[in-house]
Amino acid sequence: RPQHPPIVGAAAAEEAATNVRSVAPATEEMASSVDEISRQVQESSTIASAAVDQARKTNDRVGELARAAARIGDVVELINTIAGQTNLLALNATIEAARAGDAGRGFAVVASEVKALAEQTAKDTGDIxxxxxxxxxxxxxxxxxxxxxxDTIGRMSEIASTIASAVEEQGAATREISRNVQQASSGTTQVSSNIVDVQRGAGETGSASSQVLSAAQSLSGESLRLKTEVGRFLDSVRAA
Known part of the structure; x- marks a missing residue:
């Protein structure tokens, strides 16, 4: 019976060691998963930063296009102004040609063509x-x-950076948990081994105690027998 507690303790320690060993791979896998998540988040952050730069460059190009369109608009406005002035001059030339009579008839035709061209130019520039x-x-x-x-991508990049930092901290904590679990596994294994040693020592001690008890009982029997023999001897001496 004195050996039962060590047996129970050894079984409990072995069960604890088994449980800890079964947890250790899970913590290692979790640490690996956290590292992979961290890598993917870092990659997403890098992509988001590149997208922000690309959006900025695209914005600059569109701005250049807007400025080029504005310059074209200025040129068109100038052409439209010149066409208006030409139309006015052609109208005045037509009036003067009409006053000149037959002598100005040819000039009137030219002035009419110029006026038509100016009007068409004004129409085209208006469309442009x-x-x-x-x-x-x-x-x-x-x-x-x-x-x-x-702006949206920029906010996403900031969020990704925040997540990356949090995941990195979680990864460090997970790795620390994994180390602690491994140490606990080693400790419980050592405890189990020590309990087995104690059990073995207790068994040896119990065996030795049994031998001593047997010897003591035998010695007690011999002492009792010797006492009886001595008593008989003394009785026989007195009788003589």
Whole structure:
């Protein structure tokens, strides 16, 4: 019976060691998963940063397009102004040719052609101006949209960086847990081994105690027998 507690203790320690050993691979796998998540988050952050840079460059290009459209608009406006002045001059020339009578008839034809050309030019420049205004409006909308996209990606990049930091901290904690579990596994294994040694020593001690008890009992029997023999001897001496 004195040996039962060590047996129970050894079994409990072995069970604890087994449980800890079964947890150790899970913590290692969790640490590996955290590292993989950290890598993916870092990669996402890098991609987001690259996207922000690309959006900024695209915004700059669209801005250049807007400025080019504005310059074209200025040129079109100048052409339209010149066409208007030409039309006015052609009208005046037509009036003067009419006053000149037959002598100004040929000049009147030329003035009429110039007037028609000026009117057509004004019409064409008006169409071009409308297209330019449309391009400028679309460009402004594109600039705004790209800016919003860049801001959104920037916020995503910040969030990804925050997540990466949190995951890195979690990874460090997980690795620490894994180390502690490994140490606990080693400790419980050592405890189990020590309990087995104690059990073995207790068994040996119990065996030795049994031998001593047996010897003591035998010695006690011999002492009792010797006492009886001595008593008989003394009785026989007295009788003589």
């Amino acid at each position: 101006s409308q297209h330019i205004h449309g391009i400028q409006a679309a460009t402004r909308e594109s600039v705004g949209a790209i800016k919003e996209i860049g």
